[in-house]
Amino acid sequence: MSIYKIKDIIEADYGCEEHNDGPHAILVFENDDKLEVTEKWIAEQGIKEGKFIWIREDGSYLKAVRVVGAIIMAEMNGDESAEPQKMIFATQRGYGDLKDGWEFPGGKIEARESPEEAIVREIKEELDTLIKVEKYVDTIEYDYPEFHLSMDCFLCSVVEGDLVLKEHEAARWLTKEKIDSVDWLPADVTILDKVRDLL
Numbered sequence: 001m002s003i004y005k006i007k008d009i010i011e012a013d014y015g016c017e018e019h020n021d022g023p024h025a026i027l028v029f030e031n032d033d034k035l036e037v038t039e040k041w042i043a044e045q046g047i048k049e050g051k052f053i054w055i056r057e058d059g060s061y062l063k064a065v066r067v068v069g070a071i072i073m074a075e076m077n078g079d080e081s082a083e084p085q086k087m088i089f090a091t092q093r094g095y096g097d098l099k100d101g102w103e104f105p106g107g108k109i110e111a112r113e114s115p116e117e118a119i120v121r122e123i124k125e126e127l128d129t130l131i132k133v134e135k136y137v138d139t140i141e142y143d144y145p146e147f148h149l150s151m152d153c154f155l156c157s158v159v160e161g162d163l164v165l166k167e168h169e170a171a172r173w174l175t176k177e178k179i180d181s182v183d184w185l186p187a188d189v190t191i192l193d194k195v196r197d198l199l
Helices: 039-045 115-129 192-199
Strands: 004-011 024-030 034-038 052-055 060-078 084-092 106-108 130-142 150-161 170-174
Touching: 004 060, 004 192, 024 039, 024 060, 034 039, 034 115, 052 150, 060 115, 084 192, 115 130, 115 150, 130 192
Parallel strands: 060 150
Antiparallel strands: 004 024, 004 052, 024 034, 052 060, 060 084, 060 106, 084 170, 130 150
């Protein structure tokens, strides 16, 4: 299974051949591999140059969304102990099909932007806070029904700001013991074991 970035979209040339599923086009990827898809699917998925496709081992494919997630960690006094404890910051999604699910904050990577630059920008936009990327943790690869999510996750610390909620419904600081106390989105669940190891 691999993620591919689309370099070009060209019309498939079949002469007089008819296709039951409508006109076809060919996606050309950055490595010059190609994939034939229907023009209808391209229109439905909003596919264009610079976007990504996830191709499974069986040849099936999904639109891919590349994003970044911040595992923001801090040491602070918890309710159960006078001693400072390591905690991670979780946010509750306030919009879209995945509304109300809990996640690590972040967002999409823009053109000509590194994942590290993207996560710093996204947290500044979403939470009015400047963060520092401490290290790369892992990349989540997860198939939702309508798209494939590819999320680079980074351990981060707060440099400046108070994590003001601009787009999320709620937020919590969670200890290792409380990490399962929220209803995580399915993709984020897949990295929780690695997050526990950080706490």
